[in-house]
Amino acid sequence: MTTYTDKGPKPESGRFLCFDHVTFWVGNAKQAASFYCTRMGFEPLAYKGLETGSRKIAAHVVRQNKIIYVFASMLEPFQPEECGQHLLKHGDAVKDVAFEVEDLDAIFKRAVERGASVVHEPWEVSDDNGSVRMATIKTYGDTTHTFIDRSRYTGPFLPEYKLINDKKDPLLTNLPEIGLLLIDHIVGNQPNECMTPATEWYEKNLMFHRFWSVDDKQIHTQYSALRSIVVTNYEETIKMPINEPAVGKRKSQIQEYVDYNGGAGVQHIAMRTNDIIKSITNLKARGMTFLEIPPTYFKNLRNQLKNSKVEVKENLDELQRLNILVDFDDDGYLLQIFTKPMQDRPTLFLEVIQRNNHQGFGAGNFKSLFEAIEADQAERGNL
Numbered sequence: 001m002t003t004y005t006d007k008g009p010k011p012e013s014g015r016f017l018c019f020d021h022v023t024f025w026v027g028n029a030k031q032a033a034s035f036y037c038t039r040m041g042f043e044p045l046a047y048k049g050l051e052t053g054s055r056k057i058a059a060h061v062v063r064q065n066k067i068i069y070v071f072a073s074m075l076e077p078f079q080p081e082e083c084g085q086h087l088l089k090h091g092d093a094v095k096d097v098a099f100e101v102e103d104l105d106a107i108f109k110r111a112v113e114r115g116a117s118v119v120h121e122p123w124e125v126s127d128d129n130g131s132v133r134m135a136t137i138k139t140y141g142d143t144t145h146t147f148i149d150r151s152r153y154t155g156p157f158l159p160e161y162k163l164i165n166d167k168k169d170p171l172l173t174n175l176p177e178i179g180l181l182l183i184d185h186i187v188g189n190q191p192n193e194c195m196t197p198a199t200e201w202y203e204k205n206l207m208f209h210r211f212w213s214v215d216d217k218q219i220h221t222q223y224s225a226l227r228s229i230v231v232t233n234y235e236e237t238i239k240m241p242i243n244e245p246a247v248g249k250r251k252s253q254i255q256e257y258v259d260y261n262g263g264a265g266v267q268h269i270a271m272r273t274n275d276i277i278k279s280i281t282n283l284k285a286r287g288m289t290f291l292e293i294p295p296t297y298f299k300n301l302r303n304q305l306k307n308s309k310v311e312v313k314e315n316l317d318e319l320q321r322l323n324i325l326v327d328f329d330d331d332g333y334l335l336q337i338f339t340k341p342m343q344d345r346p347t348l349f350l351e352v353i354q355r356n357n358h359q360g361f362g363a364g365n366f367k368s369l370f371e372a373i374e375a376d377q378a379e380r381g382n383l
Contacts, residue, residue: 003211003212004209004210004211004212004213006209007209007234007236008203008207008209008234009207010234011106011107011110011207011234012106013103013106013107013110014101014102014103014104014106014107014110015101015102015103015233015234015235016099016100016101016107016206016233016234016235016237016238017099017100017101017102017235017237018066018099018100018182018237018238019097019098019099019100019182019183019186019238020068020098020099020100020146020148020150021061021068021069021070021098021157022068022069022070022094022096022097022098022183022186022266022269023059023069023070023071023072023094023095023096023098023146024069024070024071024072024092024093024094024095025072025073025083025086025087025090025092025093025095026071026072026073026087026092026093027073027087027091027092028073029058029059029060029071029072029073030058030060030071030073032060032071032092033060033061033062033069033071036062036069036071037062037169037172038171038172038175038286038287039283039286039287039288040064040178040180040283040286040288040350041064041175041176041177041178041179041180041282041283041286042062042063042064042067042069043062043063043064043168043172044060044061044062044164044169045061045062045063045068045156045157045163045164046061046156046157046158046161046162046163046164047059047060047061047161047162047164048160048161048162049075050075051162052160052161052162054075054160055075056074056075056076056079056080057072057073057074057075057080057083058072058073058075059071059072059073059161061157061161063156063157064178064180064271065179065180065181065182066181066182066183067180067181067182067183067271068157072095074087086142089142089262089263090142090261090262090265090347091260091261091343091344091345091347092342092343092345092348093261093265093266093347093348094143094186094265094266094269094348095142095143095144096136096143096144096145096146097139097143097144097145097146097186097266098145098146098147098148099145099146099147099148099238100148100149100150101147101148101149102149102151103149104122104133104134104135104147104148104149105122107147107206108122108135108137108147110205110207111137111205111206112137114204114205115204115205116137116138116201116205117137117138118135118136118137118138119136119137119138119144120134120135120136120146121135122134122135123135125158125159125160126159127155127159127160129153129154129155129159130152130153130154130155131152131153131159132148132149132150132152132153132158132159133148133149134146134147134148134149135147137205139188139198139201139202140188140190140194140198140201140242140264140265141188141261141263141264141265142263142265143188143264143265143266145206175282175285175286176281176282176285176286177282178273178279178282178283178286179273179274179275179278179279179282180271180272180273180279180352181271181272181273181274182271182272183269183270183271183272184239184270184271184272184351184353184355185230185239185240185241185270185361186239186240186241186266186268186269186270187240187241187242187243187266187267187268187269187270188240188241188242188243188264188265188266188267189243189244189254189257189258189261189264189265189266189267190242190243190244190258190264191244191245191258191263191264192244192245192246192255193244194244194264195227195228195229195242195243195244196229198242198264199229199231199242202231202240202242203231206233207233207234208231208232208233208234208238208240209231209232209234210229210230210231211230211231211232211236211239212229212230212241212359212360212361213227213228213229213230214226214227214228226243226244226245226246226252226253226254227243227244227246228241228242228243228244228361229241229242230242230361241361243267245258254267256346257346257347260345260346260347261345261347265347265348266348267347267348267349268338268348268349268350268351269348269350269351270336270350270351270352270353271350271351271352271353272352272353272354272355273352273353273354274354275354276314276324276335276336276337276352276353276354277314277315277318277319277322277324279352280322280324280337280352281322283352284322288339289339289340290323290337290338290339290340291323291337291338291339291340291376292323293323293325295320297325298316298319298320301316301326302316305326305328308328308330309330310328310329310330310331310332310333312326312328312333313356314335319335322337323337324336324337325337327358327360328358329358329360331357331358332355332356332357332358333356333357333358334353334354334355334356334358334360335353335354335356336351336352336353336354337351337352338350338351339351340376346376346380
């Protein structure tokens with residue numbers, strides 16, 4: 001594992017603030033949004049569609065604290081064509097990862113001057129709450145990044161969307177709260193030998209810098225391996241790990257993703273909580289399914305913690321019961337767990353993470369995580 005301290009030069013203008021929202025292109029936005037509400041604890045926030053004057057796209061927006069997901073679907077056959085082609089190729093998948101920024105024009109101009117491909121020149125939308133400026137560029141695969149300037153807007157999401165103020169869904173009011181707070185990081189999988197070019201794209205066009213990395217000598221099982229580089233903005237508020245498969249005896253879970261996704265794309269979204277035991281207990285009560293970790297992992301963990309300076313405050317028996325992984329160093333620890341794929345294709349999944357003075361990404365858990373994923377791969381006939 002390598003941790004980088006050189007941020008490189010501070011951008012002269014423009015600043016990335018945080019993840020703004022994530023847009024999924026899906027076959028049925030209404031049902032996808034409902035699934036994330038009932039299973040994951042999100043609540044309906046906003047909508048656009050035929051009733052709001054959107055003739056081509058229906059979009060359902062859900063929110064949990066600072067996490068906002070948008071599920072969008074076509075309203076007409078084959079229109080818009082790009083949306084239809086994306087769905088055919090990738091299935092239900094992340095299309096856009098939006099960043100809230102300051103000085104959008106400077107960030108957009110610099111990215112384009114450095115070679116970024118423009119999807120949408122800067123534009124502005126307005127309503128009674130003010131105006132929002134946006135611009136979109138292309139990143140890895142068919143994924144895009146939208147820059148969003150909210151400095152002159154007071155609304156809860158974006159203009160052109162109707163807020164959902166109806167009476168609460170009676171089902172949701174009876175379900176336990178989850179407590180997911182914000183997006184911690186978003187991981188992009190690349191085909192073999194494409195990780196470094198994707199990393200360099202962020203360094204060159206967005207002036208992100210390397211934060212953390214591992215290679216296949218550090219992260220491997222008897223069957224497969226991966227390499228990963230995490231890039232981040234100057235203020236280190238946005239983390240984007242970039243993965244690629246390494247050659248192994250059998251197909252790695254990264255390669256499985258690339259095969260079923262039809263190329264590079266967002267592999268998983270990590271969401272932070274301050275109480276992972278409560279969050280996972282309540283997610284399981286809502287019917288969410290997670291990867292199961294071999295019991296030997298927790299036996300080894302207990303032995304390792306005996307020689308560690310760090311004391312894990314949570315009950316280890318509870319963590320084992322819930323299959324929550326622990327990674328630690330001399331300063332702190334993190335707790336993490338991964339869902340099974342969120343759709344029939346073995347592509348996108350979700351992570352829940354709790355940090356206790358630890359800014360890593362679970363390198364100590366990768367081997368156990370891979371083994372758990374490989375068990376699921378074997379069931380799918382893809383190992």
